[in-house]
Structure formats: C-alpha cells, structure tokens
Amino acid sequence: MAMIQVKNLTRIFDVSKPWLNRVIERLPKAMLTAVSDVSFDVEERTVYSLVGESGSGKSTIGKMAVGLLKPTDGSVLINDIDLSRETDGGKLDKARSDIQMIFQDPYASLNPRWRVREIINEPVSARGGNVVGLAEKLLEQVGLSALDADKFPHEFSGGQRQRICIARALASEPKLIVCDEPTSALDVSVQAQVLNLMSDLQENLGLTYLFISHDLTVVQHISDKIGVLYLGRLVEEATPDELFENPKHPYTQMLLAAAPKMDGFGREIDPPQGEIPDPINPPTGCAFHPRCPIAAAQCSAERPEMRVVRGARVACHLAE
Amino acid sequence: MSEAVLSIRNLTVEIPTRGSILRPVDQINYDINRGEILGIVGESGAGKSMAGNAVIGLLNRPAKITGGEIWLNGTRIDQLEGEDMRRLRGKHIGMVFQDPLTSLNPLLRIGDQLTETMLEHLDISRDEARKRAAAALDEVGIPAAAQRLDSYPHEFSGGMRQRVVIALALCAEPSLIIADEPTTALDVSVQAQIIALLKRLCRDRGTAVMLITHDMGVIAETADRVAVMYAGRLAELGNVRDVVTHPEHPYTDGLMGSTPLASKGLKRLHQIPGSMPRLTAMPEGCAFHPRCEFAQDICRAEPRPKLNGGRSACHFPIQQPAEETA
Numbered sequence: 001m002a003m004i005q006v007k008n009l010t011r012i013f014d015v016s017k018p019w020l021n022r023v024i025e026r027l028p029k030a031m032l033t034a035v036s037d038v039s040f041d042v043e044e045r046t047v048y049s050l051v052g053e054s055g056s057g058k059s060t061i062g063k064m065a066v067g068l069l070k071p072t073d074g075s076v077l078i079n080d081i082d083l084s085r086e087t088d089g090g091k092l093d094k095a096r097s098d099i100q101m102i103f104q105d106p107y108a109s110l111n112p113r114w115r116v117r118e119i120i121n122e123p124v125s126a127r128g129g130n131v132v133g134l135a136e137k138l139l140e141q142v143g144l145s146a147l148d149a150d151k152f153p154h155e156f157s158g159g160q161r162q163r164i165c166i167a168r169a170l171a172s173e174p175k176l177i178v179c180d181e182p183t184s185a186l187d188v189s190v191q192a193q194v195l196n197l198m199s200d201l202q203e204n205l206g207l208t209y210l211f212i213s214h215d216l217t218v219v220q221h222i223s224d225k226i227g228v229l230y231l232g233r234l235v236e237e238a239t240p241d242e243l244f245e246n247p248k249h250p251y252t253q254m255l256l257a258a259a260p261k262m263d264g265f266g267r268e269i270d271p272p273q274g275e276i277p278d279p280i281n282p283p284t285g286c287a288f289h290p291r292c293p294i295a296a297a298q299c300s301a302e303r304p305e306m307r308v309v310r311g312a313r314v315a316c317h318l319a320e
Numbered sequence: 321m322s323e324a325v326l327s328i329r330n331l332t333v334e335i336p337t338r339g340s341i342l343r344p345v346d347q348i349n350y351d352i353n354r355g356e357i358l359g360i361v362g363e364s365g366a367g368k369s370m371a372g373n374a375v376i377g378l379l380n381r382p383a384k385i386t387g388g389e390i391w392l393n394g395t396r397i398d399q400l401e402g403e404d405m406r407r408l409r410g411k412h413i414g415m416v417f418q419d420p421l422t423s424l425n426p427l428l429r430i431g432d433q434l435t436e437t438m439l440e441h442l443d444i445s446r447d448e449a450r451k452r453a454a455a456a457l458d459e460v461g462i463p464a465a466a467q468r469l470d471s472y473p474h475e476f477s478g479g480m481r482q483r484v485v486i487a488l489a490l491c492a493e494p495s496l497i498i499a500d501e502p503t504t505a506l507d508v509s510v511q512a513q514i515i516a517l518l519k520r521l522c523r524d525r526g527t528a529v530m531l532i533t534h535d536m537g538v539i540a541e542t543a544d545r546v547a548v549m550y551a552g553r554l555a556e557l558g559n560v561r562d563v564v565t566h567p568e569h570p571y572t573d574g575l576m577g578s579t580p581l582a583s584k585g586l587k588r589l590h591q592i593p594g595s596m597p598r599l600t601a602m603p604e605g606c607a608f609h610p611r612c613e614f615a616q617d618i619c620r621a622e623p624r625p626k627l628n629g630g631r632s633a634c635h636f637p638i639q640q641p642a643e644e645t646a
Contacts (some may be wrong), residue, residue: 193591261581
C-alpha cells in the first residue's frame with residue numbers, strides 16, 4: 001500500500017477582481033486552475049520528486065499533501081486518511097503528527113524571537129510530549145552543536161538555518177516530510193551538505209520525502225521517482241535513470257535539452273520556443289500543444305490521459 | 321592593455337566600520353577582451369557583484385574603491401565622479417540586473433525608457449531614437465516590437481522583461497555589458513532563451529560581457545573564460561574548459577564537485593566542510609585554508625598566495641592527473 005495516494009487532485013483558485021470592479025468593468029469571474037487532475041502514488045521510504053517551472057502547481061500539491069490547502073476536487077490519502085475529509089479527530093491527529101514540512105526560505109520560516117531550543121521543541125511540546133534534551137540531540141543529528149540550542153536564528157548562516165528547519169521537522173518523529181524547494185536559497189557547496197544530510201536521514205530514519213524542486217539536477221540526484229508537472233498537470237512520471245536517459249514527453253525533452261550542462265562548452269542550442277501559457281485560459285486539449293514540435297490535430301482537441309509507455313507514465317497522445 | 325575592453329588592476333574595495341576595515345573585494349586583476357564573455361562565479365558573499373558594481377560606479381557608501389585601477393578602452397575610469405561617470409554609464413557600459421521587474425520604471429512605457437537612454441547618450445533625433453528602439457526590441461526577440469513600445473513593464477512576462485532590460489543595456493551600443501545574475505530569477509526554458517540571446521549579441525556586435533552568476537552550468541555553456549572568486553579574492557582564472565574539467569584551486573575543485581551535475585551516479589555529493597569566512601573574521605594567509613584538505617603551514621601564513629599571471633592563487637595547485645607525482 002502506497003503511503004501517499006493522490007487521486008484526480010484538482011485545485012482551482014478564484015483570482016477575480018473585487019466584485020465592484022467586476023460590475024463596473026463587466027468582467028467575468030477569473031478562475032485559475034493551479035492543479036488539474038493529478039494522480040500519483042508515493043511508496044513508503046522512497047523519495048518522490050515533483051519538478052516543474054514556476055506556475056506548474058508543484059507547491060500547491062505540496063500544500064494540499066500536508067493539509068494546508070483543501071483540494072477543490074479529488075483527494076490526497078496519507079496512510080488511507082484524507083486530511084480534508086476525515087471527521088474522526090483522533091485519526092486526524094495521528095495522521096497529522098506523521099507529516100512535517102521544510103520550506104524554501106530558511107530566513108522566513110524560523111521565528112526570529114524564539115531561541116533554537118523552543119523552535120525545535122515546539123512540534124513535540126504542542127502535543128504535550130517530553131522535550132528534555134530533545135533539541136540538543138536533534139541539533140547534533142543535523143550536524144550542529146548542542147550548544148547552539150540557546151542561540152537565536154539570526155546567529156546562523158543560511159545553510160545552518162536550513163539544518164535547524166530539518167531538526168524541527170524531525171522533532172515529532174514524522175514518517176513523511178514534504179520538502180518545498182529546500183535547497184533553492186542555498187549556495188552549491190552548502191546545498192551539497194544539506195542534500196547529503198537529507199539523504200542520510202532518509203535512509204537512517206526510514207523517512208518518506210515528497211520533494212518539490214525546479215532544479216532538475218537536484219531532483220535527479222535525490223529521487224527514487226520523478227513526476228514532471230506542466231501547467232498544473234502531470235505530464236510524465238518515471239525513475240530518474242529512465243527520465244534523464246530516455247524522456248518520452250516532448251515537454252520533458254525540451255526541459256532537459258534547455259538545462260545547462262557542465263560539459264556543454266560553447267554549446268549552441270535552439271532555445272525552446274514560447275513560454276508557459278496563462279493558467280486562467282489554458283490551451284484546449286494537451287496544455288503543451290502550442291509549444292510542442294510534434295503536435296497533431298488530436299492534441300489540441302483532446303486532453304491526453306496518463307498511460308504506461310516503456311516503464312514510464314506519460315500524458316501524451318504521440319509518445320511511444 | 322590595448323586589446324582589452326576592460327582591465328582591472330589590483331582592484332580593492334573597502335568598507336570602513338567602527339572597529340576595522342572590511343575588504344569585500346581584495347586586489348583582483350582581470351581583463352575582458354572584445355567579444356569575450358568572462359564568467360565570474362562564486363558563492364554569496366564572494367564579492368562578485370561588488371566587483372561588478374565597482375566597475376560601473378554603483379558602490380553604495382560607505383563602500384569605496386581604495387586601491388587599484390580600472391581601465392575601459394584605454395581610459396582610466398575608477399576616479400570619475402558625478403557627471404563624467406553618468407555619461408559613461410549607459411553609453412559605454414550597459415548593465416543587466418537579476419530582477420527584471422525592479423530594473424524597469426513601472427510608470428514609464430518601455431519605448432520611452434529606451435528612447436530616453438538613447439537621446440541622453442547619442443546625438444540623434446526623437447524619431448530616429450524611436451525607430452532604433454523598435455529595432456532594438458526586435459533584435460532581442462520581442463514579437464510585434466513596434467506595437468510593444470507603448471506597453472508598460474507589467475504587461476510583459478518575466479522572460480520578456482529581461483529581454484527589454486537587455487535591449488535597454490544595448491541601445492546606446494556600449495562596449496561592455498555587466499550582467500549580474502541575469503537568469504537567476506527565470507525558469508530553465510526561459511533561461512536558455514536569454515543565454516542564447518546574450519551569446520548571439522555578444523558575437524554579432526563584439527560587445528564584451530562580464531557575466532556574474534553562481535550557476536556553474538550557465539558559466540560552462542556561456543563563458544569563454546572564467547574567474548572564480550572566494551572571500552573577495554580571485555581563486556582561479558582561466559579558460560572555461562580548463563577550469564571546469566581540471567580545476568587547479570582546491571576551492572574550485574570542491575565547488576565543481578558539489579554540483580549535482582558533477583556527482584552524477586554518486587550516492588553522496590562531494591561536499592566542502594564549513595562555510596565561507598565572514599569579512600569580519602578573515603583568516604590569515606589563504607582565505608580557504610580552514611576548509612582545505614591540502615593546507616600546510618605556509619597556507620596559514622602571510623603573504624597569501626596570488627595569481628601572479630598563473631591560473632590559480634594556491635601554493636599547492638592540484639596537478640593534472642597525467643603529471644601527478646606525490
């Protein structure tokens with residue numbers, strides 16, 4: 001049984017102007033479909049990555065997974081419990097204590113007025129747990145010193161703060177951690193330290209990660225399975241080796257070709273054409289068809305279903 | 321020094337504070353030739369943007385140039401002030417910043433912003449300027465350029481805005497462009513478009529480009545030569561292919577190794593222990609020695625290693641595998 005089951009997940013935001021403007025300017029309501037009919041499973045003790053460009057809906061899925069947002073349609077089941085529909089308080093409480101989140105900006109996600117000890121202990125003390133020596137133990141586990149527990153967040157560098165965020169996420173002994181761009185704000189050498197730490201913890205503690213990133217190289221390194229998102233839709237899902245060696249969706253192919261390479265000296269590429277379309281008025285059929293080099297008539301008429309193509313799941317009429 | 325568009329000699333930028341003097345840029349040297357893209361890499365706090373700002377005279381007080389020389393096309397520019405500096409900016413040096421939204425005036429149509437720059441620096445009529453503005457937008461790949469002249473910055477997407485900023489930097493035909501993290505705020509596919517555009521313009525016009533970025537992949541694909549900065553000092557300077565494939569300085573080696581691109585197939589990423597020293601607590605000798613696995617006593621003592629025309633500022637540069645002895 002998969003730990004996370006995402007089924008036909010959809011989230012629509014109302015981005016209309018205020019009602020008075022709508023009346024005066026005779027505007028219709030504007031609905032933005034951030035996530036559209038996304039389904040995938042995450043097995044226990046694996047790292048599942050969602051990758052996509054800005055506006056692809058990856059963070060919105062992460063927020064729905066931890067219960068920070070309610071889905072408009074579809075569901076997220078975590079160990080068979082739907083956080084947005086479950087009514088049994090005891091079950092909900094249990095499910096929530098198994099989930100933690102790490103955010104992108106380690107400067108904004110730590111309370112500057114709290115000492116590190118309070119920050120790390122809070123997820124446990126809020127549930128009435130025993131916190132004696134907890135912060136010290138966790139700080140050493142993430143590569144900081146037990147003496148750091150009495151300091152404030154401003155005394156740490158970006159990489160160290162992200163370690164504190166990781167320590168806080170580990171405090172309640174969760175099974176699932178949703179990591180939303182955890183290394184995007186960090187320098188490469190610090191990013192390497194944090195990624196190594198996250199891999200070690202995942203292995204030693206048997207954690208499951210839902211890892212959200214725009215950085216293909218990071219995702220390739222850390223994932224067991226990768227889902228590629230485009231305009232709120234899952235377009236391809238495969239293992240890293242399969243995805244990077246043998247991308248099947250034209251969007252994935254374009255993304256991989258455009259990514260800078262360390263051995264690409266003086267490489268002349270044909271840069272991809274166009275930009276991500278407006279999510280308020282997405283293209284009909286396959287969302288990628290206006291930019292797709294192999295689009296056919298069918299692509300603009302009919303939205304492709306996810307189907308299995310040689311070891312990967314692909315949403316494309318023409319992939320084979 | 322005649323061929324180089326920009327020559328920087330022993331440039332030092334200092335910030336006086338109550339207790340001490342901080343040196344965010346410490347005696348750096350490099351040249352950029354016509355039509356060449358020099359990549360400047362380093363982590364945050366390495367002084368790469370500070371060096372770029374020093375060239376174009378945009379240092380914020382109390383930071384100031386306290387030593388060294390900057391030469392542009394054979395003219396010394398580091399001592400220019402006020403009106404002379406303003407004439408130089410825009411006319412001879414164009415600048416592209418990281419965030420395209422904050423580098424355009426949101427209240428002016430982009431056509432007005434382009435023509436203003438040209439009327440200021442070139443001796444042409446308003447009509448001619450408008451024609452050239454449309455041509456400039458066309459050149460950077462904005463569709464229906466003549467109609468878009470009357471659009472405001474918010475009507476463009478991020479990638480399109482960055483194209484406008486590049487057109488703005490280029491419109492007075494400068495001989496040097498300083499691009500400070502021009503693609504960091506953009507998505508991968510748009511980044512590829514902007515990089516291709518910069519390369520094409522640089523080649524067609526012979527403009528020299530100083531490309532400041534932290535992304536090794538972008539540097540590898542774009543730059544001809546690369547300067548690696550660490551703690552305000554140049555750690556290594558050389559051809560991009562040599563530096564990326566056979567780094568000499570242990571810091572460059574660590575930096576390359578810690579990118580996931582380089583560690584393909586490895587279970588763990590190569591990591592450099594510790595972090596960059598703060599400007600207030602700069603170690604004696606080589607700034608990298610506390611994190612360096614090859615550090616010896618000589619590294620901890622002054623005088624610190626310098627480039628001196630060589631590739632790397634290191635007492636014990638990493639040898640090429642073929643010549644490896646010890």
